[in-house]
Amino acid sequence: MGYTWAWLWKRTPASMEECNQLHQLTTMFFPPRLSDGPDKWEWTLNGSKVFLVSDIKSHLANHRFSHSGYVFKWNNWVPRKVSILSWRAALDRIPVRIALTRRNITVASILCPICGFGEESVDHIFIDCGFAQSIWAAISQWCNIPPIFVFSFKDLLDIHVYMRGSVSLKKAFYGVVLVAIWCIWRARNDVVFNGVECSLQRCVGEIKTKSFLWIKNHSKGRLSWNSWASFNPDNIG
Numbered sequence: 001m002g003y004t005w006a007w008l009w010k011r012t013p014a015s016m017e018e019c020n021q022l023h024q025l026t027t028m029f030f031p032p033r034l035s036d037g038p039d040k041w042e043w044t045l046n047g048s049k050v051f052l053v054s055d056i057k058s059h060l061a062n063h064r065f066s067h068s069g070y071v072f073k074w075n076n077w078v079p080r081k082v083s084i085l086s087w088r089a090a091l092d093r094i095p096v097r098i099a100l101t102r103r104n105i106t107v108a109s110i111l112c113p114i115c116g117f118g119e120e121s122v123d124h125i126f127i128d129c130g131f132a133q134s135i136w137a138a139i140s141q142w143c144n145i146p147p148i149f150v151f152s153f154k155d156l157l158d159i160h161v162y163m164r165g166s167v168s169l170k171k172a173f174y175g176v177v178l179v180a181i182w183c184i185w186r187a188r189n190d191v192v193f194n195g196v197e198c199s200l201q202r203c204v205g206e207i208k209t210k211s212f213l214w215i216k217n218h219s220k221g222r223l224s225w226n227s228w229a230s231f232n233p234d235n236i237g
């Protein structure tokens, strides 16, 4: 006798990721294997079928905590709130629309609120989005570095490591990247919550002025607006 599952979901899958997860789940349960015996719980994490708390601990440690090994580099030339945003984004812990649907929070659309193309993930909003790409193009031009091409959000946080220049210059550029991420996120929130359209010119201006004020105040260098406007390394740090 054949059996089929009759699923009763609260809502239909809202993203490609959810569709894939549902497909994996249904594949895992097909075909159902039923026997005539009574129902019983079985612990399958180890061969002995005996429940052990230590098994759970090592299972979680192996699958959740130790796989990334990622260490965020803090930068004390920008306010802590600015670093914290990038730290949370690197851990995929900011409320982009894809993340909200993963937590079963209903959102009107999972598409990027800035461009309307592509699902709004951390990588999309800060890298793939046309708006973000224009921001990074403007920053590479301003800071006299080759065009910025990265594949993931964490790559953004490593650009300064591979650039030429003094330690201070690298730290200042890393500060610029963190401030740019902060400003892109603010521009995105302005679209979502205030209906304000993104402006490349306004956002780039904000990145330059905010990074100047913050880095000038937090570093001990003699930073002038003129040297900052041309990203002149001589007066940084």
Ligand SMILES: [Zn+2]
Pocket: 112, 113, 114, 115, 116, 117, 118, 124, 125, 128, 129, 130, 131
């Ligand atoms: Zn977009």
